[in-house]
Amino acid sequence: MSKPRHLRSGASKTGSSKTSSSKAGSTNAEPGDEDVVGDRTEWTGSSLRTQVWVLTTRSLRAAFGDPRLVFFGLLQPVVLLLLFSQVFSGVGSLPGVAQYQGYINYLMPATLVNIAMITAMGAGAGLVAETYSGVIGRFRSLPIATGSVLLARTFADTARLAVQLVAIVVAAVLFLDFAPYGGPLGLAAAVLLTLFVGWGLSWLFVAIATWQRSIELMQAVSFIATYPLMFSSSAYMPLQSMPAWVRAVATVNPLTYAIDAARALALGRVPGWSLPMAVGLAAVAALGGGAIAARNFRRSA
Amino acid sequence: MPENRTNALGPLSSSRTGATGLPRIEVVDLGKSYGPVTALTGVTLSVAAGSVLAVLGHNGAGKTTLVDILATRTRPSTGSATVCGFDVTRDGHQVRRRIALTGQFASIDETLTARGNLVLVARLMGAPAKAARARADELIELFGLVEAADRVSMTFSGGMRRRLDLAACLVGSPKVLFLDEPTTGLDPVSRTGLWTTVRLLAREGTTVVLTTQYLEEADRLADDLVVLAAGAVVASGTPTELKAKVGARTAAVTFPDAWSARWALEEFTRLGLKPVLDPDAYVVTAAIPAAGQIVPLVRALDQYGVTVVDLTVTEPTLDEVYLALHRAAWDTATWEAP
Ligand SMILES: Nc1ncnc2c1ncn2[C@@H]1O[C@H](COP(=O)(O)OP(=O)(O)OP(=O)(O)O)[C@@H](O)[C@H]1O
Ligand SMILES: [Mg+2]
Numbered sequence: 001m002s003k004p005r006h007l008r009s010g011a012s013k014t015g016s017s018k019t020s021s022s023k024a025g026s027t028n029a030e031p032g033d034e035d036v037v038g039d040r041t042e043w044t045g046s047s048l049r050t051q052v053w054v055l056t057t058r059s060l061r062a063a064f065g066d067p068r069l070v071f072f073g074l075l076q077p078v079v080l081l082l083l084f085s086q087v088f089s090g091v092g093s094l095p096g097v098a099q100y101q102g103y104i105n106y107l108m109p110a111t112l113v114n115i116a117m118i119t120a121m122g123a124g125a126g127l128v129a130e131t132y133s134g135v136i137g138r139f140r141s142l143p144i145a146t147g148s149v150l151l152a153r154t155f156a157d158t159a160r161l162a163v164q165l166v167a168i169v170v171a172a173v174l175f176l177d178f179a180p181y182g183g184p185l186g187l188a189a190a191v192l193l194t195l196f197v198g199w200g201l202s203w204l205f206v207a208i209a210t211w212q213r214s215i216e217l218m219q220a221v222s223f224i225a226t227y228p229l230m231f232s233s234s235a236y237m238p239l240q241s242m243p244a245w246v247r248a249v250a251t252v253n254p255l256t257y258a259i260d261a262a263r264a265l266a267l268g269r270v271p272g273w274s275l276p277m278a279v280g281l282a283a284v285a286a287l288g289g290g291a292i293a294a295r296n297f298r299r300s301a
Numbered sequence: 302m303p304e305n306r307t308n309a310l311g312p313l314s315s316s317r318t319g320a321t322g323l324p325r326i327e328v329v330d331l332g333k334s335y336g337p338v339t340a341l342t343g344v345t346l347s348v349a350a351g352s353v354l355a356v357l358g359h360n361g362a363g364k365t366t367l368v369d370i371l372a373t374r375t376r377p378s379t380g381s382a383t384v385c386g387f388d389v390t391r392d393g394h395q396v397r398r399r400i401a402l403t404g405q406f407a408s409i410d411e412t413l414t415a416r417g418n419l420v421l422v423a424r425l426m427g428a429p430a431k432a433a434r435a436r437a438d439e440l441i442e443l444f445g446l447v448e449a450a451d452r453v454s455m456t457f458s459g460g461m462r463r464r465l466d467l468a469a470c471l472v473g474s475p476k477v478l479f480l481d482e483p484t485t486g487l488d489p490v491s492r493t494g495l496w497t498t499v500r501l502l503a504r505e506g507t508t509v510v511l512t513t514q515y516l517e518e519a520d521r522l523a524d525d526l527v528v529l530a531a532g533a534v535v536a537s538g539t540p541t542e543l544k545a546k547v548g549a550r551t552a553a554v555t556f557p558d559a560w561s562a563r564w565a566l567e568e569f570t571r572l573g574l575k576p577v578l579d580p581d582a583y584v585v586t587a588a589i590p591a592a593g594q595i596v597p598l599v600r601a602l603d604q605y606g607v608t609v610v611d612l613t614v615t616e617p618t619l620d621e622v623y624l625a626l627h628r629a630a631w632d633t634a635t636w637e638a639p
Contacts, residue, residue, distance in 0.1 A: 042427070043423070043426040043427045043428050043472070043473045043474070044398035044399070044426065044427065044473065045394075045398055045426065045427050046424065046425055046426065046427035047427075050424065050425075050427070051425060054421065054424045054425055055425075058410070058413070058421055061412075061413075062410075062412035062413075065412065133408075133410075133411055134404070134406055134407060134408030134409065135408060135409070135410045135411075136408075137374065137404055137406075137408040138408035138409070138410075138422070138469065139425075140373075140374050141372050141373065141374055141397060141400070141401070141402040141404075142397060142422065142425050142426065143394060143397040143398040143426065144425050145394075298393070
């Protein structure tokens with residue numbers, strides 16, 4: 001800090017990059033960018049597209065920065081799926097499941113939605129953590145749109161979800177005898193639906209994160225979402241073999257629609273109402289969560 | 302741009318550096334409460350373009366709250382504030398385009414390297430990728446972070462975080478710079494370096510608002526001071542004005558023997574001063590409330606032909622001003638409270 005130069009004047013180094021950068025055609029250069037390369041006084045804001053892109057790649061780099069964490073992150077759902085499908089293999093002969101020829105086929109699409117839920121929680125927990133680490137504080141004093149920080153958060157986590165879904169589908173087909181009768185197209189459709197559902201869910205958790213900024217609350221909500229909500233859906237058991245009151249809960253549980261739709265698509269069955277319901281609910285979650293999150297984000301604690 | 306409204310606060314519009322006299326920041330009757338806690342109340346001030354304002358105050362006085370409101374991170378409960386002519390609540394985005402903030406607690410992305418952090422901020426501010434990298438390199442050198450440039454900032458020491466945070470502030474060319482306790486935790490070299498940087502920025506026309514616990518820092522850097530206590534402004538003015546207002550010069554006269562020292566004690570009391578005798582060293586000290594009052598004292602000594610070993614006059618320090626103000630603030634807090 002002893003040499004206070006380049007504080008303000010359009011420094012020569014920055015000036016010299018003027019010519020080269022227009023040639024290099026940097027990825028996000030807007031028209032007219034070349035005119036201001038050497039003049040930092042014009043750096044008073046970027047386009048929404050640049051903001052979302054820069055912030056999304058930042059989060060992704062953080063998420064995939066440590067290969068060991070990535071490996072164990074991908075392994076965990078595979079191990080869980082293996083355990084569940086083996087321990088509860090008896091469920092495979094229950095009425096309502098038997099038609100799927102193996103519990104793994106019944107379980108696997110639900111696991112996709114479960115992973116989407118867990119990743120969506122990660123979006124909320126990540127936002128809370130970043131609020132405490134101070135990064136969010138920095139963003140809040142920069143001339144960037146409220147929505148871009150939040151959009152980037154959900155995009156990055158949806159990209160992370162895509163990698164996880166592909167990994168588990170490949171692992172399940174190769175090692176766990178998963179037989180997706182819907183073929184590659186049906187499987188792709190199930191994965192895409194899950195991605196959209198995951199994106200919608202991530203907005204709900206982002207909304208909670210901006211509302212309370214409390215790690216304890218995030219943990220409590222996450223517990224409810226993982227256990228009561230997942231178990232009171234059609235994820236692990238067919239509705240017809242549940243006690244009446246659980247069946248009642250499962251019928252109104254939004255996760256049931258997402259799971260039924262993903263299952264139908266992956267296994268080449270007719271999804272019926274479950275597909276439009278799942279897509280609609282995810283869209284509502286995204287819009288509602290987005291509106292709440294955007295309103296809370298600027299408001300101070 | 303805002304019209305020149307200097308009537309409200311005459312003393313604050315003066316400046317010894319590149320100030321143009323136009324107010325860059327105008328705060329009128331600002332208040333903020335967190336439930337039952339009143340963090341700020343009735344704060345009115347104005348900061349001239351290119352001047353440095355230091356905000357002083359005890360822990361919890363409201364310094365951070367004030368800075369956060371001006372930097373649009375916190376919404377005020379009452380009153381209004383404009384920065385560069387834009388209202389902080391209604392035109393937050395316009396304000397953010399013109400300011401930079403280093404908060405009290407470092408706000409860096411711990412998952413990124415020092416370089417990564419600076420490039421990120423530059424890109425978000427609209428710099429093309431290449432210019433962003435060039436600017437990051439400049440700042441890394443400027444803030445002595447060359448060795449640590451490509452280390453993940455999670456491993457940084459407190460002072461290194463602080464420097465990186467400050468560097469992130471200077472990525473663009475902010476018109477107004479907010480520094481919340483910028484030198485807390487910096488080593489002496491970095492601290493002097495920061496002072497130089499702040500002075501240079503002010504000379505080039507940047508308006509700087511900084512909070513600090515170090516009176517020396519305020520005295521060296523600030524054109525104007527604002528002292529907050531329990532959320533209210535208890536004093537404002539230039540460092541010189543405040544010293545003159547609150548602190549007193551102290552005269553210390555050393556005598557060769559006990560007799561002349563005791564004589565001086567009586568004589569000074571007769572002059573209306575409140576002298577104190579140190580009987581072992583034969584030193585009489587007395588506060589001189591007004592600048593001219595040293596003259597009758599010297600005249601009396603001369604008139605009676607008393608031998609004087611030494612006579613020193615000490616200027617008041619801002620510390621004394623600060624302590625005096627806080628004593629006063631606590632004394633009056635009971636009847637000043639709304
Ligand atoms: N988010 C908050 N919720 C509740 N009270 C708050 C919040 N932020 C600040 N306060 C309260 O407002 C008052 C002023 O706090 P502030 O952080 O502005 O003080 P400060 O002058 O910066 O103190 P310090 O020198 O310790 O940094 C304190 O009483 C503090 O407890
Ligand atoms: Mg503070």
